Amino acid sequence: MAFDSSMLFIQFVSGLSRAMVLFLMASGLTLIFGVMKVINFAHGVFYMLGAYIAFTLTALLTGPLGFWAAIVIAPTVVALIGGLVEIILLRRIYEKEHLLQILLTYSLIFVFNDAVKLLWGEEMRIVSLPKILSGFVTLFSHRFPIYYFFIITIGILVALLLWVFLSRTRIGKVLRAAAEHKDMVALLGYDVGGLFTVVFIIATWLGGLAGAVIAPTVRLSLGMDMEIIIECFIVAIVGGLGSIWGALLGALITGQIYAFGILIVPNYAMAFLFALAALIIIFRPNGLLGKPLQTG
Amino acid sequence: MENRNPTNSRGKLQHTTNTFYLVSGWIVIGLVLVALPFFMEYTISQYYVYLAIKVIVWVLFAMSFNIVLGYGGMMSFGHAAFFGVGAYSSSLLLVKTSCPMVLAFVIAPFAAAAAGVIIGYFSVRVKGTFYFAVITLSFAQLAYILAFKWRSFTFGDDGIQGIEVPSIISTDETYINFYFFALIILLICLYLLWRIVRSPFGMMLMTLRENPERAAFVGIKVENYRLIAFTISAFFSGVAGVLYALLETSVAPDVLFWSMSGEVILMGVLGGMHIFMGPALGATIMVLLNSFITSYTEYWGLFLGITLILIVLFFPKGVTGLIVEQYGALKGRKKR
Numbered sequence: 001m002a003f004d005s006s007m008l009f010i011q012f013v014s015g016l017s018r019a020m021v022l023f024l025m026a027s028g029l030t031l032i033f034g035v036m037k038v039i040n041f042a043h044g045v046f047y048m049l050g051a052y053i054a055f056t057l058t059a060l061l062t063g064p065l066g067f068w069a070a071i072v073i074a075p076t077v078v079a080l081i082g083g084l085v086e087i088i089l090l091r092r093i094y095e096k097e098h099l100l101q102i103l104l105t106y107s108l109i110f111v112f113n114d115a116v117k118l119l120w121g122e123e124m125r126i127v128s129l130p131k132i133l134s135g136f137v138t139l140f141s142h143r144f145p146i147y148y149f150f151i152i153t154i155g156i157l158v159a160l161l162l163w164v165f166l167s168r169t170r171i172g173k174v175l176r177a178a179a180e181h182k183d184m185v186a187l188l189g190y191d192v193g194g195l196f197t198v199v200f201i202i203a204t205w206l207g208g209l210a211g212a213v214i215a216p217t218v219r220l221s222l223g224m225d226m227e228i229i230i231e232c233f234i235v236a237i238v239g240g241l242g243s244i245w246g247a248l249l250g251a252l253i254t255g256q257i258y259a260f261g262i263l264i265v266p267n268y269a270m271a272f273l274f275a276l277a278a279l280i281i282i283f284r285p286n287g288l289l290g291k292p293l294q295t296g
Numbered sequence: 297m298e299n300r301n302p303t304n305s306r307g308k309l310q311h312t313t314n315t316f317y318l319v320s321g322w323i324v325i326g327l328v329l330v331a332l333p334f335f336m337e338y339t340i341s342q343y344y345v346y347l348a349i350k351v352i353v354w355v356l357f358a359m360s361f362n363i364v365l366g367y368g369g370m371m372s373f374g375h376a377a378f379f380g381v382g383a384y385s386s387s388l389l390l391v392k393t394s395c396p397m398v399l400a401f402v403i404a405p406f407a408a409a410a411a412g413v414i415i416g417y418f419s420v421r422v423k424g425t426f427y428f429a430v431i432t433l434s435f436a437q438l439a440y441i442l443a444f445k446w447r448s449f450t451f452g453d454d455g456i457q458g459i460e461v462p463s464i465i466s467t468d469e470t471y472i473n474f475y476f477f478a479l480i481i482l483l484i485c486l487y488l489l490w491r492i493v494r495s496p497f498g499m500m501l502m503t504l505r506e507n508p509e510r511a512a513f514v515g516i517k518v519e520n521y522r523l524i525a526f527t528i529s530a531f532f533s534g535v536a537g538v539l540y541a542l543l544e545t546s547v548a549p550d551v552l553f554w555s556m557s558g559e560v561i562l563m564g565v566l567g568g569m570h571i572f573m574g575p576a577l578g579a580t581i582m583v584l585l586n587s588f589i590t591s592y593t594e595y596w597g598l599f600l601g602i603t604l605i606l607i608v609l610f611f612p613k614g615v616t617g618l619i620v621e622q623y624g625a626l627k628g629r630k631k632r
Contacts, residue, residue, distance in 0.1 A: 041433075111601035114596075233433070236430065270441055281422055281431070
């Protein structure tokens with residue numbers, strides 16, 4: 001196997017685009033955990049829904065318009081479903097034991113997997129790219145799929161938006177305050193329940209976006225939610241739960257390790273991620289940027 | 297389960313009648329368990345004997361799991377790993393080597409326990425229910441990926457076919473011999489599990505479940521206790537895995553799939569995790585329902601998920617918890 005510099009550079013770019021998708025997912029997971037103190041085991045489900053809804057939209061609206069409609073509409077639909085899930089189910093369990101909270105989100109994996117099976121069937125689905133995004137660009141005399149750069153751009157945009165939202169807007173500040181002192185924020189007259197719904201909608205929108213963005217690069221299949229959620233968990237373990245920047249750092253590291261791991265052992269690149277997670281647990285149990293958890 | 301303090305005003309008399317009911321109850325249960333397979337085989341169909349064995353396997357799995365969940369207060373989302381390692385290691389020994397069945401049966405649970413030490417080591421290190429859940433699920437999924445992709449060793453998704461079973465428990469002609477074999481293994485394991493949860497170790501485990509901070513404060517090594525509990529649980533889950541492999545005479549990566557862990561969780565919470573026999577009831581209900589429902593629809597997961605949601609929202613103590621509560625309410629009314 002030739003490890004020339006061009007190959008390394010290509011892997012670096014592909015790792016970066018993978019990292020951005022992971023960041024979209026992990027930031028949502030982290031946002032939910034940071035504010036609501038709940039791990040959303042079903043987060044991968046919203047990613048899967050995003051991808052499948054994007055598939056249906058591109059199948060309905062053929063032509064270049066379909067893809068753009070999918071990128072916009074699919075995450076929105078997913079966010080609506082997410083909002084409903086929060087209002088109907090999650091809202092009832094914030095005050096209960098952690099075990100029950102985890103179980104509830106976990107049970108959604110079963111429900112939504114079968115719902116996807118019911119609506120879309122079990123065969124693999126493919127989403128095609130519009131012409132403008134399916135070509136290659138030449139950079140430093142190497143050819144890269146344009147789509148990599150598209151994904152990376154979306155990732156950077158979302159990271160910037162999240163940063164502006166959390167640090168510059170009023171609702172963002174209230175959210176951060178609610179993450180630290182929920183009761184105090186409620187005492188100041190803010191509707192904490194409503195805030196939680198907003199957080200869940202944003203997080204599931206991010207998940208849906210990740211799914212819609214990834215859809216053209218993979219074959220959609222049942223079980224894709226589990227694959228991504230495991231990687232997200234590893235990102236969360238590496239970066240530290242509850243920190244957006246931890247999620248970004250974790251995603252960047254995980255994406256690169258996976259991209260280069262593939263060069264070494266094509267079939268078992270996941271093993272590197274687990275090895276990384278194991279090392280982090282041993283040497284930095286709270287992740288690179290995480291704080292020790294107060295919860296039992 | 298048991299009624300330990302009937303020391304009220306009528307003391308002794310009540311005690312003897314209670315013992316009488318208890319002993320006769322156990323005799324009836326024993327007779328039913330012995331007569332059951334013969335009754336099924338001659339009146340209904342072989343399939344129900346097979347189903348009864350499946351119940352036995354899952355009862356063992358669910359009750360092993362409950363050492364971690366109910367007694368340890370740790371929700372493992374990766375117990376399929378230990379069931380799977382038990383099933384895989386025994387089958388690989390039987391198919392790839394000339395290892396006798398008895399030896400494979402002894403080795404496989406230790407392999408599962410070894411997997412328990414590894415996964416347990418990482419999952420008990422980090423504080424918090426969430427991390428525990430995340431790490432157990434992730435590492436169990438690693439076991440699934442390995443079984444799926446490591447074709448040369450595990451046969452990949454073809455699975456292991458045609459596991460040779462000694463003729464005495466062979467299921468070619470009848471399931472009855474295997475039924476009694478599995479029943480005896482189950483009873484031995486249940487006895488051991490009962491002794492473990494009633495031992496000082498078991499008591500300490502429950503203390504750690506209720507108040508880990510305080511226990512750590514008085515100098516108890518919380519992590520060590522939890523790791524041991526996790527390993528014991530993995531060992532017995534491995535036994536269940538071996539029984540499964542011998543019953544089906546084949547193993548596929550499905551036994552390591554995340555949904556297997558989900559099913560055993562549901563059995564625990566459905567039956568009631570704070571009662572020794574609770575998960576056994578949960579397992580029995582689930583296996584029978586599974587057989588019934590999957591004969592009509594392929595959307596078993598939908599049923600599973602909705603049941604889990606309903607339990608979480610409305611009956612967090614499970615069916616057994618509900619029965620005990622009702623019984624307690626009834627008794628309370630009688631006293632007044």
